[in-house]
Amino acid sequence: MTSDWLPATITSVRPTAxxxxxxxxxxxGWAGSLPGQHLDVRLTAEDGYRAExxxxxxxxxxxxxxxxxxxxxxxxxVSPYFVRDARPGDTVEVKGPLGGYFVWHDTDxxxxxxxxxxxxxxPLLSMARARAASSSAAPMRLLTxxxxxxxxxxxxxxxxxxxRGIDVDWIYTRSGPESWAGRVGRVDAAxxxxxxxxxxxxxxxxxxxxxxxVEAVAGMLVDLGHPPLRVRTERFGxx
Amino acid sequence: MANITRGFTGRRRAPDPAVPPGQYLTDxxxxxxxxxxxxxxxxxxxxxxxxxxxxxTTWTWSDLxxxxxxxxxxxxxxxxxxxKLGTSWRGVSLDTIMAAVDSDFAYAMVHCYGGYTTNVPxxxxxxxxxxxxxxxxxxxLEPVHGGPAxxxxxxxxxxxxxxxxxxxxxxxxxxxxxxxQNGYHRHGDPWREERYA
Numbered sequence: 416m417t418s419d420w421l422p423a424t425i426t427s428v429r430p431t432a433x434x435x436x437x438x439x440x441x442x443x444g445w446a447g448s449l450p451g452q453h454l455d456v457r458l459t460a461e462d463g464y465r466a467e468x469x470x471x472x473x474x475x476x477x478x479x480x481x482x483x484x485x486x487x488x489x490x491x492x493v494s495p496y497f498v499r500d501a502r503p504g505d506t507v508e509v510k511g512p513l514g515g516y517f518v519w520h521d522t523d524x525x526x527x528x529x530x531x532x533x534x535x536x537x538p539l540l541s542m543a544r545a546r547a548a549s550s551s552a553a554p555m556r557l558l559t560x561x562x563x564x565x566x567x568x569x570x571x572x573x574x575x576x577x578x579r580g581i582d583v584d585w586i587y588t589r590s591g592p593e594s595w596a597g598r599v600g601r602v603d604a605a606x607x608x609x610x611x612x613x614x615x616x617x618x619x620x621x622x623x624x625x626x627x628x629v630e631a632v633a634g635m636l637v638d639l640g641h642p643p644l645r646v647r648t649e650r651f652g653x654x
Numbered sequence: 655m656a657n658i659t660r661g662f663t664g665r666r667r668a669p670d671p672a673v674p675p676g677q678y679l680t681d682x683x684x685x686x687x688x689x690x691x692x693x694x695x696x697x698x699x700x701x702x703x704x705x706x707x708x709x710x711t712t713w714t715w716s717d718l719x720x721x722x723x724x725x726x727x728x729x730x731x732x733x734x735x736x737x738k739l740g741t742s743w744r745g746v747s748l749d750t751i752m753a754a755v756d757s758d759f760a761y762a763m764v765h766c767y768g769g770y771t772t773n774v775p776x777x778x779x780x781x782x783x784x785x786x787x788x789x790x791x792x793x794x795l796e797p798v799h800g801g802p803a804x805x806x807x808x809x810x811x812x813x814x815x816x817x818x819x820x821x822x823x824x825x826x827x828x829x830x831x832x833x834x835q836n837g838y839h840r841h842g843d844p845w846r847e848e849r850y851a
Binding site for chain 1: 660692
């Protein structure tokens with residue numbers, strides 16, 4: 416199912432935050448994906464040089480049009496191409512969907528807590544979109560930590576999730592919106608407890624973000640009483 | 655040439671024969687874990703091997719440190735496509751561990767604190783190919799990287815080098831562990847790009 420590289424054509428590119436873009440790609444033969452899965456992308460330069468990277472999918476389902484959101488990594492090799500140079504009609508290759516654990520199934524009635532650091536929101540948005548589009552009655556709550564409003568991927572869509580039955584909470588680590596009355600700073604245990612589902616409802620918790628963020632949050636969740644096996648993580652970057 | 659990505663030039667590095675296909679070099683040490691980092695006190699840490707003969711052999715932390723220690727200088731390759739060259743580890747060879755164990759089975763399921771498992775053939779664990787590693791770059795292995803001790807099987811993709819290792823269960827047949835049940839390859843040779851099931 417995942418053995419072959421599939422040609423993919425970029426069909427749209429739009430900015431979504433100060434250094435990130437949302438891309439849609441048309442992938443004939445794409446087998447569809449589950450909320451939370453990722454894929455590999457391969458780029459080939461004119462002289463045959465290739466680079467491969469993994470990215471989370473921002474949506475799920477059976478469509479052969481897929482969506483990615485890519486945050487530019489300073490000094491990165493592949494993300495600057497997507498954020499600065501990619502345009503409709505460009506072609507890449509993809510392999511996937513990949514991953515079977517960091518996945519939300521709409522048949523699971525458990526409450527779900529999603530916790531995102533920065534661009535870690537991408538696979539979690541896929542889960543929230545799937546929940547909003549499904550007949551699932553599973554309670555779902557999304558906590559997103561960003562440096563500032565301008566750094567938030569999918570800011571408007573995340574804000575609109577509240578009207579689609581998903582509770583939304585924000586953490587601003589550097590500066591909040593003008594009207595923001597909450598605290599500004601990195602998430603702490605009290606803030607986490609106040610803005611996430613209680614361990615007493617035994618939520619399935621998905622945490623995605625940079626390694627230091629995920630390490631800190633996952634540790635606090637365990638301290639708050641969440642069973643470690645109910646906390647699923649996806650990390651990017653070094654420790 | 656087919657499948658050119660217009661506008662992509664990439665950042666050339668001289669081709670390095672130490673880097674397997676589809677991998678890129680990093681000086682960073684990225685982390686791949688399915689859940690929270692378990693906190694394991696070395697005083698509570700145990701490593702056990704259970705065999706088909708009904709015996710379980712167990713080592714404490716001080717037992718482990720009392721065994722012959724080896725310095726390992728090796729390259730590591732993660733299935734998420736980063737490779738890191740020239741890493742330095744210290745630990746106990748699986749040959750030393752298995753010398754104390756009587757088993758005829760050809761496969762092992764590796765078990766970890768935190769509940770995760772991965773399957774590795776004994777042919778990949780013996781013969782100077784695998785260690786119980788407890789130091790990285792001359793310092794105690796950090797919990798986020800698998801401390802107090804992780805399996806080190808550097809010739810396979812790095813998810814096989816299970817963090818927070820707690821033991822082996824000998825098996826007659828190969829059977830998929832945690833990651834292998836979740837889409838990753840049974841074996842995981844980076845030179846053959848055995849990435850996905």
